[in-house]
Amino acid sequence: MAISNSRLVGLDERGITFRYKDYRSNGPGAVSLDGTLAPGEFIRRFLLHVLPKGFHRIPPLRMLRHTTCKANIARARELIAAPVAMTDPPAEHDNADLDATPQQTIARYALVAAAA
Numbered sequence: 001m002a003i004s005n006s007r008l009v010g011l012d013e014r015g016i017t018f019r020y021k022d023y024r025s026n027g028p029g030a031v032s033l034d035g036t037l038a039p040g041e042f043i044r045r046f047l048l049h050v051l052p053k054g055f056h057r058i059p060p061l062r063m064l065r066h067t068t069c070k071a072n073i074a075r076a077r078e079l080i081a082a083p084v085a086m087t088d089p090p091a092e093h094d095n096a097d098l099d100a101t102p103q104q105t106i107a108r109y110a111l112v113a114a115a116a
Contacts, residue, residue, distance in 0.1 A: 014036055015041075016036065018034070019034055020032075020034075069114070073111065076107030076111055077107070077111070079106075080104055
């Protein structure tokens with residue numbers, strides 16, 4: 001979650017007040033709410049989203065969206081079961097992932113992400 005200056009509402013003796021959207025509310029769309037946290041708790045939650053130096057954020061897998069998730073996982077399972085075309089037998093030190101097609105590699109990651 002990103003906190004921009006426009007979402008920060010106020011700072012007083014109670015803590016930091018900010019605006020957020022509640023997507024769990026009943027009804028269509030999200031409801032905008034104001035929340036207040038103690039300064040220490042606000043900073044703790046904010047720092048949960050800061051990556052250490054040298055780390056990079058990996059964007060979410062769009063193929064696992066709710067609307068197409070079942071179809072994509074079924075397709076991933078088909079791709080994993082597909083035989084890998086090989087011209088030469090792999091050497092003993094080769095890893096099986098190196099011989100996989102890009103689609104099979106993506107399918108494996110999708111299944112791991114779906115299982116988590």
